[in-house]
Amino acid sequence: MQDIAEQLQGWHASGHSFAVATVVGVSGSAPRDPGAALAVNAAGEAIGSVSGGCVEGAVYELCRESIASGTPVLERFGYSDEDAFAVGLTCGGVLDVFVQPIAPGTDPGLDAGIAHIASGTPVALARVVDGPAGLLGATVAVTAGTHHGSLSPAPGTTAVLERALVAEARAMLDAGRTGKLVLGPDGRPCDADGRGVAVFFVESYVPAPRMIVFGAIDFAAAVVRIGKFLGYHVTVCDARPVFATGRRFPEADEVVVDWPHRYLDSQLERIDGRTVLCVLTHDARFDVPLLERALRLPLGYVGAMGSRRTHRDREAKLREAGLTEAEIARLRSPIGLDLGARTPEETAVSVAAEIVAHRRGGGCLPLSGGDGPIHHDLSRSDGGPGSVPRVHAA
Known part of the structure; x- marks a missing residue:
């Protein structure tokens, strides 16, 4: 939504x-x-x-x-x-x-949920999608500090069930998760085969994931554009003020003049497991201090531009800085998939393709070359428990 x-x-x-x-x-x-x-x-x-x-x-x-x-x-x-x-x-x-x-104006939960989503306030919208007729569609909007809407006085519901729903929805909001939730009469979550009072669908609305592009070079402008296309909040950071300007990167949400490692240190409260770092400076003065920190953080993706020789030199410096082999192995370098890219735009497609494949578990092979499932994200297979009234088939 x-x-x-x-x-x-x-x-x-x-x-x-x-x-x-x-x-x-x-x-x-x-x-x-x-x-x-x-x-x-x-x-x-x-x-x-x-x-x-x-x-x-x-x-x-x-x-x-x-x-x-x-x-x-x-x-x-x-x-x-x-x-x-x-x-x-x-x-x-x-x-x-x-x-x-x-x-x-007729449903406080939905009214509050729509307002929070539109304003960008993190909110979990929990709706009953299967259960007693009087409960179907009941909605509770849950934020970090409060909630709006109620399950009462629908038949078969209790204050215990509502408190459990708020607690579970808030935990899903904290994790940025969207999915089905089945609660039993005692308020405890049920597994896929459990018999619950109701099946809820909880949608977590959180700020857009972040992409931080380090290095204000010509390739960065193309990566910014494709990052925005993929739905990221994109920041460009470079220590050189002559290059890091809003005029050169009009599509970026932020353009920051700072040393990369120092800027990353200042952003620890704004980054999470969805955050993507694209290190395009390919200069050891900037790269090594930045990657020394980044590879120790629970980030979604860390990629760095450079030749294979540059990458080997970079790995050696990271080992000298004390990083383990497991930490270094998290680095995607040279950045991107092998598409034969040459232009900044082609390179940006290569980088974006690797980010998507890493996030979704793709094998990076041509779909025409196999006969397996197209979608690799296992979280999508949640059909969830609960009866479904009708089935359309084609």
Whole structure:
């Protein structure tokens, strides 16, 4: 929902009803991750996507029906060779979609959640996507210090269950996790085979992950552009003020003049396991002090530009600085995949491809060269427990 938060906030502020269809479970080669959303307002305008085109028409109609009836619904879209003309996923995956009607001002949890998402405030939006009829669609918005909305007085719910939901959702927010959560009557999480009171879908909305590009060179401008395209908050840092200017990097969120290692030291509270570092200076004066620190931090990706000879020299200096072989092995250098890239733009594609492959577990091989699964991210296979009312197959 975060991708369409600005438009949703506009609809919400206008006071008109709309419906949001959210992907809450995927398996196989389903095209979108959990959390992807399509929304339709009362006038029939649509924003967002849940499948990249496969089932958009059917989901659009479900949203229109939900607005009219005021009733949420959970639908499953799958694939079957027996009926090639039914609505479903041509890719062969399974997609669970929860459609929820929203009338501004009637649900404190949803109202607060949409406002927090639009403002950039970290929030976990916990919605009941399967359970007792009176509980379906109940929403609690959880932030670091408070929560809005309630499960009560829905049948079968207790204060214990609500307290457990808030605690679990807050823990997922702290970790930046989105996914299904099943709670039992005692408030304890259940596994995939457990019998719970309700199935919740918890969406964690946190600030964009960071990409820090060290070295204000011509290649950096291309890496900044592709970093923004991938959804990163991008910072350029260089110790040379003549090169590190906003005019040279207009698409960067920040341009900082500082020694790389000193800037990294100042950012320890703003970096996490999603943070990407692209070290493009290929100058030992800047690289070694920076990498000595970076390779000891729990960062998502650390890559450094340079020739193979430069990399060998850099490794030797890092060993002299006391880094272990395991720490040095975390360094992706020379940075990027072997695409035969030469221009800054081609090099940026090479770097971005390695970042995505590292994050998603890709094998970096041509898809046409194998017959295995296209998607390697194991976290996507969470179909989750709980019954699903209807199945569409194609």
